[in-house]
Amino acid sequence: MTDAPASAASRERDRPVVPQWLLQQDMAMCPCGCIGKRKKGSYLTKTIQGGSKLLQQVMFGEDVATARGLLQRIDPRVKLLSLIGLLIVAGLSHSMIALGVMYVATVVLASASALPVGFFIKRVWLFVPIFTGIVVLPATLSVVTPGDIVLTLWHWNGDPQGFTQQGLVAAGRVVARVAVSISLVALLTLTTSWIRLLAALRSLGVPRIFILIIGMAYRYIFLLLTSVTDMYQARQARTPGTPKHDRSARAFLGASVGALLGKASQLSEEVHQAMTARGFRGDAKTLEIHRPRAIDAYYVVAVVIFGAAILIGDHLLGR
Amino acid sequence: MAVDGNPDASESCRAPKPAEPILVATGLHYSYLDRYPALNDVSVEIRRGERVALLGANGCGKSTLLKVLDGLIFPTKGFYYAFGQEVTEDTMEDVQMSEGFRSRVGFVFQNSDAQVFSPTVREEIAFGPLQLGLSREDTTGRVEDVTAMLGITDLLDRAPYQLSGGQKKKVAIATVLVMGPEVLLFDEPTAALDPRTQYWLMDLIEQLGESGKTIVHATHDLNALHRIADRCVVFSEDHTIVTEGTPEQTLADRDLLLGVNLIHQHSTLPSPRSGAAGAIRDAGR
Numbered sequence: 071m072t073d074a075p076a077s078a079a080s081r082e083r084d085r086p087v088v089p090q091w092l093l094q095q096d097m098a099m100c101p102c103g104c105i106g107k108r109k110k111g112s113y114l115t116k117t118i119q120g121g122s123k124l125l126q127q128v129m130f131g132e133d134v135a136t137a138r139g140l141l142q143r144i145d146p147r148v149k150l151l152s153l154i155g156l157l158i159v160a161g162l163s164h165s166m167i168a169l170g171v172m173y174v175a176t177v178v179l180a181s182a183s184a185l186p187v188g189f190f191i192k193r194v195w196l197f198v199p200i201f202t203g204i205v206v207l208p209a210t211l212s213v214v215t216p217g218d219i220v221l222t223l224w225h226w227n228g229d230p231q232g233f234t235q236q237g238l239v240a241a242g243r244v245v246a247r248v249a250v251s252i253s254l255v256a257l258l259t260l261t262t263s264w265i266r267l268l269a270a271l272r273s274l275g276v277p278r279i280f281i282l283i284i285g286m287a288y289r290y291i292f293l294l295l296t297s298v299t300d301m302y303q304a305r306q307a308r309t310p311g312t313p314k315h316d317r318s319a320r321a322f323l324g325a326s327v328g329a330l331l332g333k334a335s336q337l338s339e340e341v342h343q344a345m346t347a348r349g350f351r352g353d354a355k356t357l358e359i360h361r362p363r364a365i366d367a368y369y370v371v372a373v374v375i376f377g378a379a380i381l382i383g384d385h386l387l388g389r
Numbered sequence: 390m391a392v393d394g395n396p397d398a399s400e401s402c403r404a405p406k407p408a409e410p411i412l413v414a415t416g417l418h419y420s421y422l423d424r425y426p427a428l429n430d431v432s433v434e435i436r437r438g439e440r441v442a443l444l445g446a447n448g449c450g451k452s453t454l455l456k457v458l459d460g461l462i463f464p465t466k467g468f469y470y471a472f473g474q475e476v477t478e479d480t481m482e483d484v485q486m487s488e489g490f491r492s493r494v495g496f497v498f499q500n501s502d503a504q505v506f507s508p509t510v511r512e513e514i515a516f517g518p519l520q521l522g523l524s525r526e527d528t529t530g531r532v533e534d535v536t537a538m539l540g541i542t543d544l545l546d547r548a549p550y551q552l553s554g555g556q557k558k559k560v561a562i563a564t565v566l567v568m569g570p571e572v573l574l575f576d577e578p579t580a581a582l583d584p585r586t587q588y589w590l591m592d593l594i595e596q597l598g599e600s601g602k603t604i605v606h607a608t609h610d611l612n613a614l615h616r617i618a619d620r621c622v623v624f625s626e627d628h629t630i631v632t633e634g635t636p637e638q639t640l641a642d643r644d645l646l647l648g649v650n651l652i653h654q655h656s657t658l659p660s661p662r663s664g665a666a667g668a669i670r671d672a673g674r
């Protein structure tokens with residue numbers, strides 16, 4: 071052991087030399103506490119915040135999927151087959167009343183499955199107008215769907231042009247079908263945990279390796295999403311003022327993508343090693359649980375009766 | 390398994406002795422991308438029932454050696470024998486050899502995220518036994534036993550991204566223990582864990598060692614060395630092994646530890662049987 075003065079001297083010698091500018095205590099904020107100009111967040115910020123929200127939503131989704139509701143008790147395979155059947159019924163239905171009944175039924179099922187009804191409705195109607203409404207909008211006009219004009223927008227060679235009754239009915243039907251279909255898919259995904267959904271796909275004949283790859287992709291998307299959020303927050307923490315959308319921002323984006331690819335590549339190598347270490351030789355074997363119960367049979371019967379009633383009602387009501 | 394050129398291979402036909410070498414690596418060389426050396430003429434012998442600590446600074450080659458010992462990467466020069474059989478890329482292509490080796494050697498990775506890749510904890514723990522051909526019933530029974538032992542039964546239906554770092558490490562350990570391996574390789578087992586989980590893990594390693602498992606772990610944490618190691622293999626920063634000895638001998642050689650960058654000249658070394666380790670242990674509980 072060295073003696074105390076020598077040790078102190080050596081400690082002093084080893085201490086890192088801190089530059090003078092680092093020791094200065096600059097006032098970074100205005101001493102009067104005034105607030106400067108505000109600026110809205112960039113597209114990048116919103117995208118990354120969206121990623122974080124997605125994470126939270128999936129966490130919430132997993133909670134809902136394990137709640138004690140009606141659909142949570144049904145075998146995922148039965149739910150998946152019922153979904154396919156009901157999607158076909160929705161596709162074949164022409165009557166707005168039949169589609170309306172189907173939509174109301176999905177909301178009732180959501181409520182019986184412990185899903186917050188407001189959240190369920192918002193989740194569906196947030197996307198329907200954006201993706202479907204824009205697509206079907208031209209079909210409501212007389213130039214695309216000729217018919218009885220209900221609202222005149224302009225005249226062409228003396229003829230009134232605008233929204234037609236036939237166009238609006240056709241567009242409404244498409245929107246209703248999409249809303250019912252999205253609601254049905256949302257019911258399945260929100261009331262079934264990811265692993266049970268994959269197991270259901272597997273039992274319906276989807277190849278095992280395909281299921282394994284989807285499962286792992288889903289697993290690691292979250293890890294990489296966390297990395298993206300961390301990288302962005304680290305940059306944000308070192309960016310005083312409003313981030314600029316200039317060359318440096320684009321360089322950051324490029325560097326982040328590169329770093330993320332590097333991380334993903336390293337991770338994939340390690341994951342493969344971890345799988346090999348536990349005996350993986352290319353053909354993954356997984357636990358599959360098949361336990362059909364009485365409630366599944368009741369559900370199938372109910373879905374078949376409901377689907378048949380919708381189709382018969384639709385036929386009787388006509389177009 | 391066939392017996393070949395290993396000096397100890399002739400003994401593998403007899404009844405196992407307490408100190409029989411089961412993993413023998415001789416003159417290993419390994420480089421990443423043929424440019425960055427990780428192992429430079431490394432020779433090591435691991436005996437049955439031994440607890441060996443691979444000590445060294447970051448980047449000295451500990452993790453690489455563990456991967457070689459687990460047959461995940463193969464040395465560019467040198468030989469490696471496990472249970473009397475040479476482990477090469479070629480021999481690991483043999484299904485019987487591969488299954489026999491994988492069921493006897495388990496590896497707990499430093500990065501638990503890499504090891505926990507299945508959508509649920511249950512599937513994750515069941516993965517190894519299923520790949521080795523165990524029936525679903527037997528696998529389910531083992532999964533329940535090992536999760537009860539590690540106190541993680543409540544995590545079985547959780548997704549890995551919902552777990553904390555400590556929980557992920559416990560799951561990673563469960564995925565290996567469920568295969569009932571004879572040799573356990575741990576890469577930096579206590580890194581980035583909170584004190585309680587660190588000491589839980591050290592207790593576990595101690596118990597596994599007492600039950601006769603052979604344990605090799607890479608670490609640069611000297612605090613609990615006396616609890617979890619019978620022998621230390623010390624790496625230098627030039628990727629060679631500089632010495633081997635008991636934890637007491639290793640901790641007593643301050644110059645050696647300074648030279649291989651395991652301590653700083655102002656570091657206080659833990660005393661072999663109590664001291665810092667005990668203090669930290671108490672704080673962790």
